[in-house]
Amino acid sequence: MPRILPLFTKALTDSWRSTLAWALGLTGACMLYLPIYPSIGGSSQMQELINALPPQMTKALNYDQIATGPGYTQATLFGLIGFLLMSMASVGWGAAAVGGDEESGLLELTLAHSVTRVQVVLERALAIVVRVAALSILVFVLVLGLNGPAQLNIDVGHLAGAVLLFAALALLSATAALFVGALTGRKVFGVAAGAAVAVLGYVFNAVGRQSPKVEWLLNLSPYHWAYGNSPVVNGADWGVAAGLLGISAALIVLAAVAMQRRDVGV
Amino acid sequence: MTQAIVVEGLRKKFGRREVLHGLDFAVEAGTVFGVIGPNGAGKTTTMRCLLDIIRPSAGTISVLGQDPRRAGTGLRRRIGYLPGELQLENRTTGRRMLDHFAAISGPVEPRYINELADRLNLDLDRQTRKLSKGNKQKLGLLQAFMHRPELLVLDEPTSGLDPLVQQQFHAMVREAVDAGATVFLSSHVLSEVQQAADAVAILRDGDIVTVSTVEALRTAAVRQLKFNAIGTRTDDVGALLARVPGVANVAVRELPADGHAARTVEATASLSGPVQALVQELARLNLTDLVLEEPDLEEAVLTLYAGSDVAESDNTGISDGAAANRSVGAGRNLKEGAHHA
Incomplete structure (x- = not known):
């Protein structure tokens, strides 16, 4: 009996455990950080503490903006803990999708069946997109739910835009991991590529904000492209969102092309 | 086909x-x-x-x-x-x-x-x-x-x-x-x-x-042969085996008389190729025991491996060369047949 998108549905059902685990992690992060905003970000004592910190440090951590609810959410959740969890999840999925599968010897048997390599890459990429979207929607719902109780005063439209950038940034890491995994057939190279996008993006942003001399680093940081104008505070730059998603789409296509031309499992 | x-x-x-x-x-x-x-x-x-x-x-x-x-x-x-x-x-x-x-x-x-x-x-x-x-x-x-x-x-x-x-x-x-x-x-x-x-x-x-x-x-494979015969001499048995194509590694000896009613000659040899000629020759003897082993194909393949090595290196030092060659020939024929079919 022919089923619709068999590899896609399998990828989703196979990963429900990890998806659930990351969902719990993100829920925990929202629940821990956001409700304490009134006693941290909004308190004058905290503001004095932050003022006492070296300005380089507050800039690196984006803590220069945590005096407001949206700035606090941007800096702590989207900019730090949520970004970290989401990047780890998506890099893992991206690297495992093709490179990890090939390395473990499973891909050979899949490809011996009635599927094309392009189909394998595309269906598994789609499964990653769906998982990232699901986690992002979860974050959107959680922040929205805590918006009132935690006195965050976030504009719903700005939140939606920030969540879209949050998802697009994760997808960029995921598709970089997918592409390098498909190119090399090795999971570890995929992980390295995906992690490089996330970590270097973060580091370039943190360093680039320190002084005008190294500002050019910001141009190399996807993290800065997405979060440079604090989307939770100011609303998303839709062009950036489209650009990030476009690069991800291109990486997926490249992964399919790389896969198409290669010997598998050697 | x-x-x-x-x-x-x-x-x-x-x-x-x-x-x-x-x-x-x-x-x-x-x-x-x-x-x-x-x-x-x-x-x-x-x-x-x-x-x-x-x-x-x-x-x-x-x-x-x-x-x-x-x-x-x-x-x-x-x-x-x-x-x-x-x-x-x-x-x-x-x-x-x-x-x-x-x-x-x-x-x-x-x-x-x-x-x-x-x-x-x-x-x-x-x-x-x-x-x-x-x-x-x-x-x-x-x-x-x-x-x-x-x-x-x-x-x-x-x-x-x-x-x-x-x-x-x-x-x-x-x-x-x-x-x-x-x-x-x-x-x-x-x-x-x-x-x-x-x-x-x-x-x-x-x-x-x-x-x-x-x-x-x-058919290319080598079988091990062993038999006992009475009322004959070692030289005669040796000569008889020498007449059979495909027989090699012949060893003939007279068994000690004790426990045997008559003088018994024991012979061992290896045989490659068809068995018909051997059976005809053996029929002349008064056999008391005969063992002709199932051919060991594993051995045959190893022979073929070795055979190709030898072919590359001057065709020396191989006792079963004939067997190897015959089989390689058969293989070629089959391959040709497959291509022209």
């Missing part, structure tokens, strides 16, 4: 290392074709090329009349493949795994899955990570057979299977062939192939040493 697989000039390089040096062979539709050779000879690489998992560096391949590189999914639906290094997912059951492969393969009757699982004595509802190597192999076989493919490509199919299950496997192969399928299988042990295969290719270091039928191997 049509050919299910035709391979011409197949070469494969990994980087600078060439692992297949221009293979030529053809597999007739509806037959079982076995490839034997030591590990690393190129059996797995050849099979992966047939499935388009690996792309040849040179040469042409035709599988069921199509180029696997271009044929796409329709062709692979008609093939059942068992990888040599079978890896299965851990967190699933056999049934769920087979369901998935059924979804990305030809139509599968659920009843047939159960039937095969019963025959192989395999529990489909156990977690795959808890299965023994043999049981994993059974799952691999099941996914290759379950959509009743026209061509089965099986890399070391009996590895890890106990003898009873191996018999069951050979029966499945026979049934598939009776139903019109072609089977291409590999092994590093000849005894496995000789049970199942109609034709055998011997692969070594990326070259086909010979293509032959199991029958041809059998």
